[in-house]
Amino acid sequence: MRPYDERLDRFLSRAAKVFADQGYHSTTMRDLAAATGMSLAGMYYYVRGKEELLHRIQERCFTRVLAGAERALEGVGRGHADPVERLQTFIRHHVTFFAANLAEMKVLSHEANSLTGERQRKVNAIKRRYVDLLEGLLRDVAPDEPAVERSAAAYALFGMMNWIYNWYDPAGEIDPDRLAGLIARVFIGGFADARSPSPVHGG
Amino acid sequence: MRPYDERLDRFLSRAAKVFADQGYHSTTMRDLAAATGMSLAGMYYYVRGKEELLHRIQERCFTRVLAGAERALEGVGRGHADPVERLQTFIRHHVTFFAANLAEMKVLSHEANSLTGERQRKVNAIKRRYVDLLEGLLRDVAPDEPAVERSAAAYALFGMMNWIYNWYDPAGEIDPDRLAGLIARVFIGGFADARSPSPVHGG
DNA sequence: GCATAGTTCGAACGATCGTTCGAATTTGGA
DNA sequence: TCCAAATTCGAACGATCGTTCGAACTATGC
Numbered sequence: 044m045r046p047y048d049e050r051l052d053r054f055l056s057r058a059a060k061v062f063a064d065q066g067y068h069s070t071t072m073r074d075l076a077a078a079t080g081m082s083l084a085g086m087y088y089y090v091r092g093k094e095e096l097l098h099r100i101q102e103r104c105f106t107r108v109l110a111g112a113e114r115a116l117e118g119v120g121r122g123h124a125d126p127v128e129r130l131q132t133f134i135r136h137h138v139t140f141f142a143a144n145l146a147e148m149k150v151l152s153h154e155a156n157s158l159t160g161e162r163q164r165k166v167n168a169i170k171r172r173y174v175d176l177l178e179g180l181l182r183d184v185a186p187d188e189p190a191v192e193r194s195a196a197a198y199a200l201f202g203m204m205n206w207i208y209n210w211y212d213p214a215g216e217i218d219p220d221r222l223a224g225l226i227a228r229v230f231i232g233g234f235a236d237a238r239s240p241s242p243v244h245g246g
Numbered sequence: 247m248r249p250y251d252e253r254l255d256r257f258l259s260r261a262a263k264v265f266a267d268q269g270y271h272s273t274t275m276r277d278l279a280a281a282t283g284m285s286l287a288g289m290y291y292y293v294r295g296k297e298e299l300l301h302r303i304q305e306r307c308f309t310r311v312l313a314g315a316e317r318a319l320e321g322v323g324r325g326h327a328d329p330v331e332r333l334q335t336f337i338r339h340h341v342t343f344f345a346a347n348l349a350e351m352k353v354l355s356h357e358a359n360s361l362t363g364e365r366q367r368k369v370n371a372i373k374r375r376y377v378d379l380l381e382g383l384l385r386d387v388a389p390d391e392p393a394v395e396r397s398a399a400a401y402a403l404f405g406m407m408n409w410i411y412n413w414y415d416p417a418g419e420i421d422p423d424r425l426a427g428l429i430a431r432v433f434i435g436g437f438a439d440a441r442s443p444s445p446v447h448g449g
Numbered sequence: 450g451c452a453t454a455g456t457t458c459g460a461a462c463g464a465t466c467g468t469t470c471g472a473a474t475t476t477g478g479a
Numbered sequence: 480t481c482c483a484a485a486t487t488c489g490a491a492c493g494a495t496c497g498t499t500c501g502a503a504c505t506a507t508g509c
Binding site for chain 4: 250253284285286287288291
């Protein structure tokens, strides 16, 4: 990797940490200069502006988490493995990746609407692929569930997982694997295993 | 109610809508003036500044949702009713309240760290009471669950419910009651009913 | 050692922000 | 009708924002 790319990568990582701590909008370019050791003007050699910086961070992180999920699912290929096991694999990957990349994933989750125009559209395109991936898994797990419920359940699961950035402390008592196991157990136990009718509109 | 208080209330509601749409930090006082029909300087007769405005919105909303939950639980008093039913009551109230007060609840959830100093502390005090309320319910529902798991499960549930502001469309296909039923079914089915051991560290 | 391309930065610009101030206007009771 | 209190607002202030510009510095190949 060329030295330029390495410096850019370090820049993106450190900027992500600042965005995660202070929020995108209340972080100034001067804050970023102080945190990265660069000068105010020097950052513009690597990035066209503040919003492109956020875009680069989000696109890099989202691409990685999507590719990681697809790679993890290759091990439990469709048709060969239990649908529930595939769903469990997806959840475990998402949660452990989240915990291992807390700053970037917080910026991805919390600043989902801080981009505008074309940049927003590009990130949303990746998000769509990622959501579709999960909804496909849910279709295999619960084919009889109404589509509306399945879609809402997908967002509920993402809520459980993405909310992590609001409370999870890597130095705390629960490690990422255990947290992933808990979330997988709760969701799969409540959504996939539930053969008892829903109290609202049971069948 | 005095006319002053009514005008203040309308002001808070309309400001909450703008904060929910644009985010707190990228909303300018001039945006709020345009949205409320007041003049830029006129708003300072009702509020000491932008941050106090956010504080008033959050405190008002949080007080209401806490009081609403306590009132809802009075109908299914502790000791008299099934712990699972009490938990279900809490979930149903939170979700339906969220859907009925989308703007305020989004500001509460998404701008949880936009306050500073004493104001942040005051809102966090209410939040603590609200979280404690849920953790108490979970203790009654799953007394054998380790405390670490129970605490994480509480945040997972809040994640499912609070993430709503990122995707829920009141004009969409699923109404608040049905959504509340789905979330209650998933969480209770996965956490409370799970008498099967956890795959990670089962007992 | 020289020329070229790659990289860094001090200083400044215009724009926009939250807030203030004193005056103008409106309201409500005597 | 008149006065005091309550309420509104135009205009401006200082601060801070993202960005730009040209010069200075550094590394590289010859």
